Amino acid sequence: MARTLAEKVWEQHVVRSGSGAEPDLLYIDLHLVHEVTSPQAFDGLRLAGRPVRRPDLTIATEDHNVPTVGIDLPIADPVSRTQVDTLRANCAEFGIRLHPMGDVEQGIVHVVGPQLGLTQPGTTVVCGDSHTSTHGAFGALAFGIGTSEVEHVLATQTLPLRPFRTMAITVDGDLRPGVTAKDIILAVIARIGTNGGQGHVLEYRGRAIEQLSMEARMTVCNMSIEAGARAGMIAPDDTTFAYLKGRPHAPRGADWDAAVAAWRELRTDEGATFDTEVRIDAAELTPFVTWGTNPGQGLPLSERVPDPETIPDENERRSAEKALAYMDLVPGTPLREIHVDTVFLGSCTNGRIEDLRAAAEVLRGHRVADGVRMLVVPGSMRVRQTAEAEGLHEIFLGAGAEWRAAGCSMCLGMNPDQLSPGERSASTSNRNFEGRQGKGGRTHLVSPLVAAATAVRGTLSSPEDLVASHAVTSNASH
Amino acid sequence: MEPFTTHTGVGVPLRRSNVDTDQIIPAVYLKRVSRTGFEDGLFAAWRSDEHFVLNQEPYRAGSVLVAGPDFGTGSSREHAVWALADYGFRVVISSRFADIFRGNAGKQGLVAAECAQSDVELLWKLLEAEPGTEVTVDLRDKTVRAKDFTAAFQIDDYTAWRLLEGLDDIALTLRHEEAIGTFEGGRPSWKPVTSTLPS
Numbered sequence: 025m026a027r028t029l030a031e032k033v034w035e036q037h038v039v040r041s042g043s044g045a046e047p048d049l050l051y052i053d054l055h056l057v058h059e060v061t062s063p064q065a066f067d068g069l070r071l072a073g074r075p076v077r078r079p080d081l082t083i084a085t086e087d088h089n090v091p092t093v094g095i096d097l098p099i100a101d102p103v104s105r106t107q108v109d110t111l112r113a114n115c116a117e118f119g120i121r122l123h124p125m126g127d128v129e130q131g132i133v134h135v136v137g138p139q140l141g142l143t144q145p146g147t148t149v150v151c152g153d154s155h156t157s158t159h160g161a162f163g164a165l166a167f168g169i170g171t172s173e174v175e176h177v178l179a180t181q182t183l184p185l186r187p188f189r190t191m192a193i194t195v196d197g198d199l200r201p202g203v204t205a206k207d208i209i210l211a212v213i214a215r216i217g218t219n220g221g222q223g224h225v226l227e228y229r230g231r232a233i234e235q236l237s238m239e240a241r242m243t244v245c246n247m248s249i250e251a252g253a254r255a256g257m258i259a260p261d262d263t264t265f266a267y268l269k270g271r272p273h274a275p276r277g278a279d280w281d282a283a284v285a286a287w288r289e290l291r292t293d294e295g296a297t298f299d300t301e302v303r304i305d306a307a308e309l310t311p312f313v314t315w316g317t318n319p320g321q322g323l324p325l326s327e328r329v330p331d332p333e334t335i336p337d338e339n340e341r342r343s344a345e346k347a348l349a350y351m352d353l354v355p356g357t358p359l360r361e362i363h364v365d366t367v368f369l370g371s372c373t374n375g376r377i378e379d380l381r382a383a384a385e386v387l388r389g390h391r392v393a394d395g396v397r398m399l400v401v402p403g404s405m406r407v408r409q410t411a412e413a414e415g416l417h418e419i420f421l422g423a424g425a426e427w428r429a430a431g432c433s434m435c436l437g438m439n440p441d442q443l444s445p446g447e448r449s450a451s452t453s454n455r456n457f458e459g460r461q462g463k464g465g466r467t468h469l470v471s472p473l474v475a476a477a478t479a480v481r482g483t484l485s486s487p488e489d490l491v492a493s494h495a496v497t498s499n500a501s502h
Numbered sequence: 503m504e505p506f507t508t509h510t511g512v513g514v515p516l517r518r519s520n521v522d523t524d525q526i527i528p529a530v531y532l533k534r535v536s537r538t539g540f541e542d543g544l545f546a547a548w549r550s551d552e553h554f555v556l557n558q559e560p561y562r563a564g565s566v567l568v569a570g571p572d573f574g575t576g577s578s579r580e581h582a583v584w585a586l587a588d589y590g591f592r593v594v595i596s597s598r599f600a601d602i603f604r605g606n607a608g609k610q611g612l613v614a615a616e617c618a619q620s621d622v623e624l625l626w627k628l629l630e631a632e633p634g635t636e637v638t639v640d641l642r643d644k645t646v647r648a649k650d651f652t653a654a655f656q657i658d659d660y661t662a663w664r665l666l667e668g669l670d671d672i673a674l675t676l677r678h679e680e681a682i683g684t685f686e687g688g689r690p691s692w693k694p695v696t697s698t699l700p701s
Contacts, residue, residue: 039678039681039682039685040678040681042660044659045658045659045660045663046660047660049675049678049681049682051682051685051686051689053689053693053694054694054696060532060533060579061578061579061580063535063536064535064536064537064580067535067536067537072672074672077682079696079697080695080696080697080698081695081696082696083696088529088532089532089533101533103533103534104533106533106535107533107534107535110535121696121697141694142694142696144693144694147693147694152578152580153577153578154576154577154578154602156578168578168602169578169602169605170578170579170580170583170602170605170606170609171580171581171606172580172606172609172610172671173605173606173609175672176671176672176675179672179675179676180672180675180676180679180682181682181686182675182682184671184674184675186658186660218520218572218575219571219572219575219598219600222598222600222601223601249576249602250576252572252575252600252601254601254602272699273694273696273699273700274694274700275692275694275700276700276701279691279692279700280692282690282692283690283692286690318520318522318575339519339570339571340519342519343518343519343520346518436524436529436577437529437530438529438530438532438533455522455524455576455577457522457524457525457576458524458525458547459524459525459528459547460524460529463528463547464547
């Protein structure tokens with residue numbers, strides 16, 4: 025029978041099929057661990073006297089609450105310090121590899137796995153973090169889990185799960201210049217809604233997806249959870265294999281050939297059916313930004329703040345009214361006229377080297393607008409090192425931005441990198457929830473290109489606006 | 503986990519949709535390494551507003567939360583379930599739950615009861631008309647009752663069974679340890695391990 029990519033990977037990992045209401049028992053190939061969602065899981069193991077079944081399929085890093093300045097000093101916040109120290113003690117006790125602060129492989133867990141070559145096609149990957157969907161870019165079945173499940177995976181290397189439904193999201197055609205993976209996924213979420221993917225694995229396919237780099241594919245899969253989906257996947261292809269080859273944990277020699285042969289089978293069969301199908305024309309997409317307080321409340325940058333009165337569904341209307349009140353926005357305001365105080369470039373969505381390169385290219389020769397603070401937080405210390413070797417940090421620093429160490433940082437404001445009440449950001453992260461980046465903070469989700477252009481102009485902007493304003497300035501000087 | 507058969511407690515109407523886990527408990531409250539004491543972070547931002555429903559008597563002592571659609575979206579933080587449970591909630595009623603939240607709730611003995619939105623609206627009206635109205639949630643026949651209101655709710659059979667029996671997932675899985683070992687024996691040798699680099 026013809027099967028989808030997600031069904032193939034699922035079937036390859038069934039340890040035991042459930043009968044009736046009982047779920048399948050699914051084997052987990054890779055378990056990523058961080059400081060925030062793991063301490064209670066390790067406590068549970070200790071209480072029950074259980075070991076970690078496969079420390080060799082487990083890896084930990086410090087990311088969510090680590091500071092991004094002064095990383096050679098003890099963490100100032102004692103509660104954060106305790107959480108990081110607890111992870112270190114747990115990893116030592118249970119024999120788990122850990123990349124702590126200061127290590128070149130330390131960084132956001134979803135940046136670290138792929139850069140080490142641990143995330144591979146056809147694997148099952150879990151982490152106590154909803155953005156685990158990132159790893160689906162490799163054709164892995166990757167999803168976020170809660171702390172009880174973290175404990176379950178540590179103890180058994182499996183999870184009891186019922187099969188997910190499948191949804192095809194086909195992005196046909198070619199993206200226009202200046203339109204990025206972030207714009208695709210924000211448009212997808214605006215289209216299907218924050219619950220549109222519920223219970224589903226999304227498979228992104230079509231010409232526009234095939235043409236994306238691995239890092240761009242990770243951006244797309246990363247935000248699958250914002251559409252309510254369990255996971256997002258993209259079939260592995262030559263782009264995937266080229267990215268993996270030579271990475272520290274990629275197979276070598278004859279193993280590489282065997283692996284690639286197996287990976288090439290990981291495609292949705294001709295004639296396989298999805299439970300749901302959505303089609304999007306890439307050529308119609310333009311830079312996209314959010315105006316509200318959930319990632320589905322987004323529009324093209326060229327639009328205006330919507331009027332809730334025009335929304336027919338009562339719940340959505342009420343939600344839009346609350347969002348506009350929180351965001352302090354007036355219906356009808358052009359999105360391009362919204363001023364920001366802070367620009368955040370980073371996160372597991374857009375903190376990889378290509379994101380930094382794209383933003384640096386826009387910033388080159390410009391300065392961050394007066395009164396705007398720009399934070400550049402590489403997704404990992406390896407990304408930071410690479411960026412410095414390319415001189416990107418000099419562009420950021422020269423433009424007046426802050427060049428930080430790796431971590432989740434202002435994406436969720438667990439460390440000191442937070443918005444103040446009422447402050448407004450353009451952020452390359454993944455959630456614009458109320459208070460997500462700091463109590464009372466207001467977030468507009470944007471791509472790295474829009475983030476950089478916004479930093480220069482101080483209002484939500486795309487790089488095109490810089491060219492236009494540059495032309496005006498140079499005309500005036502003649 | 504304590505078995506759950508039926509619960510009766512004060513119903514709390516929360517007229518909001520898309521209550522994401524950052525609203526249920528903001529990230530700054532996730533730094534604790536213990537499994538208890540998260541109640542102070544529950545709806546932290548909203549609780550600073552004196553008009554918020556949990557700041558009103560008699561809702562303050564509520565244990566059955568009745569919320570709008572898409573409850574628990576966003577982060578996978580199980581702390582959201584712990585915060586609700588630590589506060590005293592035993593049941594959340596909504597017409598739609600985010601997948602990870604629903605899974606987490608089922609692991610912790612918090613019942614995520616899925617009702618039709620029309621029933622949620624009726625419950626809201628009832629609970630607002632007579633604050634302090636008690637709601638009974640019976641997991642055995644999957645019904646919600648309050649005064650003369652009765653409605654069915656959905657919860658998957660496996661989760662319902664585990665909750666009714668108070669069963670620990672890990673112990674259930676470890677009964678299949680042999681099958682896990684057999685599966686491991688058949689994994690391709692080129693699959694990555696974190697402990698050593700490939701040769």
